[in-house]
Amino acid sequence: MVESPQSQNALSPDELHEAWAVLSADERLEGFRLLPPAVADDFFLGLTAREQGELILSLPPGERRTWVRLLPPDDLADLVQAVEPEQVDAILSQLDDASRREVNVLLAYSEDDAGGLMNPRFARVRPDMSIDEAIGYLRKQAREKVETVYYAYVLDAEQRLQGVLSLRQLFQAAPDKRVADVMIRDVITVAENTDQEAVSRTFSEHSFMAMPVVDEQRRMKGIVTVDDIVDVVQEEATEDIQKVGGMEALDAPYFDVGFMAMLKKRAGWLMVLFLGEMLTATAMGYFEHEIARAVVLSLFIPLIISSGGNSGSQATTLIIRSLALSEMRLKDWWRVARRELTTGLALGGVLGAVGFLRVIAWQALFHSYGDHALLIGMTVGVSLVGVVIFGTLSGSMLPFILRRVGFDPASASAPFVATLVDVSGLVIYFTAASLFLRGTLL
Amino acid sequence: MVESPQSQNALSPDELHEAWAVLSADERLEGFRLLPPAVADDFFLGLTAREQGELILSLPPGERRTWVRLLPPDDLADLVQAVEPEQVDAILSQLDDASRREVNVLLAYSEDDAGGLMNPRFARVRPDMSIDEAIGYLRKQAREKVETVYYAYVLDAEQRLQGVLSLRQLFQAAPDKRVADVMIRDVITVAENTDQEAVSRTFSEHSFMAMPVVDEQRRMKGIVTVDDIVDVVQEEATEDIQKVGGMEALDAPYFDVGFMAMLKKRAGWLMVLFLGEMLTATAMGYFEHEIARAVVLSLFIPLIISSGGNSGSQATTLIIRSLALSEMRLKDWWRVARRELTTGLALGGVLGAVGFLRVIAWQALFHSYGDHALLIGMTVGVSLVGVVIFGTLSGSMLPFILRRVGFDPASASAPFVATLVDVSGLVIYFTAASLFLRGTLL
Known part of the structure; x- marks a missing residue:
């Protein structure tokens, strides 16, 4: 898009906007200065607070005033919070006394409160x-x-x-x-x-x-x-999506987050999940004898536990979003539980049937599973029903529980539910196996 | 909240709003009629198009006109699209000819286009x-x-x-x-x-x-x-979150979606994931001999594949959201790839070290893993590094690939990435095992 930023061909505002993220500070300044005055104002107002701050500070001090004064007090307060503390004076010194007082009043509010969003100038x-x-x-x-x-x-x-x-x-x-x-x-x-x-x-x-x-x-x-509410809604949705994905909310665009900060946001939850998932190794330890006697059982472990995780992930994201949009309240939990139980039964029934048929078909085609293929198929099928019901139920109830005890329901992330279901899925599977295979394979 | 909807105590608008979802049509009508006229207008305008339609149709025909005419043409067009086709006339007949023409023009536009969002009355x-x-x-x-x-x-x-x-x-x-x-x-x-x-x-x-x-x-x-853009932003974020959770977007609040419709939205992707996950059973089949010779290897399978899935889930949700917010473009893929490779290496290094120490510690405490615990620990540690790097890279690249070929990046859902990584995670793990354990356990 910007093949030669040194060229004197001015970019259109849209082109400049699109290229902004990948331009250096010098290139941004050059592109901005080439904009016709009539559109430069609008372009400037469309930048994020952080981008406005960087652009103003890259201007020589004599040229900063116009741009600082173009911003209403609420946007100035955001800008001041987005620049480095030692640069704040370079911004605020461009204002007249009355406006500076207005901005300082706004800075006393938390950024996420109505006070931090408001404009003190009204009719x-x-x-x-x-x-x-x-x-x-x-x-x-x-x-x-x-x-x-x-x-x-x-x-x-x-x-x-x-x-x-x-x-x-x-x-x-x-x-x-x-x-x-x-x-x-x-x-x-x-x-x-x-x-x-x-x-x-x-x-x-x-x-x-x-x-x-x-x-x-x-x-x-x-x-x-x-x-301003449009931005709030985007921000809150971004936080929820990132939490659903199993990490802390970033609070800034991907490329604006430093490497170490990014690592911290991700490593924390990943470690929590890893420690939780270690329980699977412990659980598997209890079933080591069963696996040694019937290695064939181990083949279906990933299939079964991941099916529980996937159905739980669907249920949890659905409920997290519904709670965030106030489509349901805490007291609706019982209605949701009944519905998800039926849904889990239906979904589990379908997957269980396909899983059973898979074992029977492979046995018919390749004789993969020895003498007791029918029993193995039943173990797999029944386990899938149980695991999917468990996944759906725990995925849908966890957000309610988290909200009830005062946490953000979005922390019931897809990976978190999957981890929970992995451990219980193993128990369900090996319980089913001991029911169906006791006396034959086990 | 509404303990006795038959009582003559009027609810405040906020209380009524909160209770709305759980009230019957009669109770809604009664609550609405008890509102003071000054706030009823505002309350009515704050309802969703579907709720407005249901409320109007529950009024006797003689009382509908005021409420239909309160709505601007764009909101009327939404309302008409939200009610049953046979009810449309009952709504449109309340309008004067000019307004009915305006609404009919708007109905010709797709609901998701600027034409479907716009109000034809402007200054x-x-x-x-x-x-x-x-x-x-x-x-x-x-x-x-x-x-x-x-x-x-x-x-x-x-x-x-x-x-x-x-x-x-x-x-x-x-x-x-x-x-x-x-x-x-x-x-x-x-x-x-x-x-x-x-x-x-x-x-x-x-x-x-x-x-x-x-x-x-x-x-x-x-x-x-x-x-109207606030609603659009909410709607698009909801679609993305639901897709990230591994299902089709619902397009309506949870309780408004019928049981069979809900099942269809969820079963489709769940089945795709299940069929993909079946490859794990095939992959495990190839390693059946290794498992039979060293059952201890099977104990770490859930831990290792889920760690890949979790890191992939983080990466994919991060990139899906950044693409949706235009924080990055298709051409940034290489920058993201390099960064995620380093991030994956760091995250994998941490998990690998903890995994290795877990094996060594359990061996020291419980003698869980026999003579070759050190080698098993190295297998687990190295596999974790490989699986996390693979998860992070594929999770971050998949949204780019989907957008490149014209699909919605949000389809690279957390469960989808997890499934992809499960299969490859098994291959990585057993490859590491054959490197470290050949000649001892294997």
Whole structure:
């Protein structure tokens, strides 16, 4: 795409965006400077906080101000948190005093709270204004520094939230009415310290473009806009997917995570799973005599334990996601358990039948399994039914249990369930074997 | 929560929302009717399309009109697609002719395209209007039926998109300027048939509240707003998580999917994995003599193959998500391969060392593994290194290969990678065993 970054041919914004990750700091700066001024603003605003920070710091100090001041306070707070601590002053010194104070207030909130997401600049009107006065006042605010004028928040003298008006309602109202006559008093708000996941849930339950953030005295602190919620939703989904895959959430794009940090995120869970899986060696130890007497039994071990792991992995991801989307609650566990039991029985029945037929077919074709192929086939088939039921049930119940005791259900990762099922799968298999083969092979 | 749905105590909207999934149709209707009128609208708009359809159809025909007409055309189109075909008329007959035509136009688009997401009602102005005329005209449109007045789109006489003005820019501009003087001409648009995933990517690259949808002649058809993108992002993440878990995407909440439909979504992949896993029985068949001579080897089979599966599962989910978020491109595969090779070596080294020590320790404590425990420990340790490297590499490369040949990278699910690694893990293990144990145990 960027065959010769030294060439003077300007890239289109989309091309530059696509190439961004693989460009050096110098190449990024050069590509950015070649953008027409009209599109450079939009391109800059579309970068992540980390990328904005790197780009600004690669500019000579004299050119930084425009770009720093283009960002609203909430995005600046994100940017400040994304750069190295020793670079923070180089950013904040570009701001006027009032804006710097705003950013510093935001920095006091946790990044994952409503307070950390909100923009402190919002459109406000007073309850006793007429509709025409309110529209005129909004026009004035838009000319200054408020970005989002989709809703006008009605505040009393103590900055307490009294009501809200959408711009549409304001436009629709008769010009001689007062704000207090037409405003909606029953405003849905979020508290400063509401977790971002809860904020995004409130957004999806209502269909607002923005929501006000208030403190305990209902004084209004800022607004969270729905475009920030898109990022929250992506972030939370990424965390869940990574946890489901059996690792700690990365919190940053793949190439932005250092080698050692990446190793730590992965080695921890891998080691936990490995230690758990060591129990299989212990379990197998108990069955060593059985294996010595009937080596043929060992052939089906991977097939059987992995089938339990796969069915458990399906069930656990399904339930983890449903819980994350609030499609089900903790109290639905019994409904899920009954359903998964039936599902496990059906799935296990299918796999068990195929497994049984596999043994019989190979015996007919290649005489692979000696005199007792029928009994071996039954052992394999019955074990598969048991293991799949166990996998499905434990995979679906584990997320509920984890949530109940206060952990993230997503920790019931596919590999975690597989490990659990591996150990129990061995016990199920060798129990079935001793039932069917006692007196013949065993 | 709803101990006695027959009681006359009205639930709060939040309580009703929470209980919704477990209420019967009658209970839902009763709860909904007890809501104060001021909050009922908002509550209704926060329901999913399917829930809105069920609620409307449970109302007597005379009461349906208000609720049907509350919905904008794009939400109505979703609702129509969510109800049974024979119920569609009961919904559409509540609309005036113009709105019914709008909904029918939208129904012609695929649900997953920009056309299926868009709202055909948007605020428009003409390039030759003065700023004050434009604001007056917007006020008039807001009074009629346009919902979203955050951007005013500038259209020529053929409805072709000439430019855009945010409300803020409109408010900021000098009243005597003309729209054409201050509008932004370089408008980012999406085509009618752009896939919703691509639309959401365009939203995340820029930071807009809405984007115009145009046809091939650049005639404007509607707008997609960012609040719809939140749903798209959730939906796409859910699909990916379910695929990563080793099943087909469900496309509906858990409890809304019928038993047989659910079985089909899960049995398909489970069977594919099972057939793949059958190769382990074949592979084990080749090593039956080795196992018969050294039963001790069989004890570590589950430990070794699952370690490969776990490391592969981590790698594949990491890469699937990074590809979905466009954090990396197809051409980055080589960079990823080198990095994952090093990561696999490090992770495998750690697990290998622990595995080796486990064998040595158990031998010292319990004399579990006979005369050749040191050699067995080395076999286990070296196999673990090999299997983890293989798992990490194949887990990270498979999503790239799938995307390259045109499949969804998310099909490289954790169980799929685990199955692949199980078969090769056996080969690696028994190869290591024959190297270390030839002439002693084997």
